[in-house]
Amino acid sequence: MKLDTRQFSQAAHSALVELKQKLNEPYHEKASGLIQGLTTYISTWGLHRLSGDMKKFLNGTAEDTKYKGVVYQTFLQKLKDFSGEDFDINDEGSLIHLPLRQYTALNHLAIQLAKEWSFWAPAVLGEAEQ
Numbered sequence: 001m002k003l004d005t006r007q008f009s010q011a012a013h014s015a016l017v018e019l020k021q022k023l024n025e026p027y028h029e030k031a032s033g034l035i036q037g038l039t040t041y042i043s044t045w046g047l048h049r050l051s052g053d054m055k056k057f058l059n060g061t062a063e064d065t066k067y068k069g070v071v072y073q074t075f076l077q078k079l080k081d082f083s084g085e086d087f088d089i090n091d092e093g094s095l096i097h098l099p100l101r102q103y104t105a106l107n108h109l110a111i112q113l114a115k116e117w118s119f120w121a122p123a124v125l126g127e128a129e130q
Contacts, residue, residue: 008082012116015078016124019071027067033128034071035121038114047103047110051076051092075117079110 016035023031042050050072057069076089085106088094095103122128 008116011078011082012113013120013124015074016117016120019074020125022070022074023067028125029128031067031071032121032125034068035117036128038075039111039118042107042110042114047076047107048092048095051089051095055090075114079106079113082113083109
């Protein structure tokens with residue numbers, strides 16, 4: 001897959017604009033902060049755990065953590081759309097059971113996409129909340 005960096009940037013930027021519309025105002029800066037740590041999270045834990053955490057946060061009862069599920073869900077959906085890989089973002093098993101080479105390539109692409117999200121997050125969502 002040849003990657004046009006402008007297309008990569010455009011995909012990240014438009015995803016964050018979409019995410020901003022999904023989140024209530026008080027969570028924009030928190031989401032920006034969460035996105036800043038996405039590269040490290042994926043590098044450490046992998047996409048299958050991101051999918052598991054997405055479900056945990058979306059199904060949780062604490063309103064102040066649901067935004068995390070929305071961020072992870074949007075990221076995974078955009079990764080799926082961009083990569084063209086066939087996995088179910090709501091089923092971490094679909095990621096765990098991908099062939100190793102396919103999972104590794106997808107994980108690498110996710111790290112690069114997370115870096116691009118991290119670059120655009122302050123411009124679209126605001127500076128990360130301290």
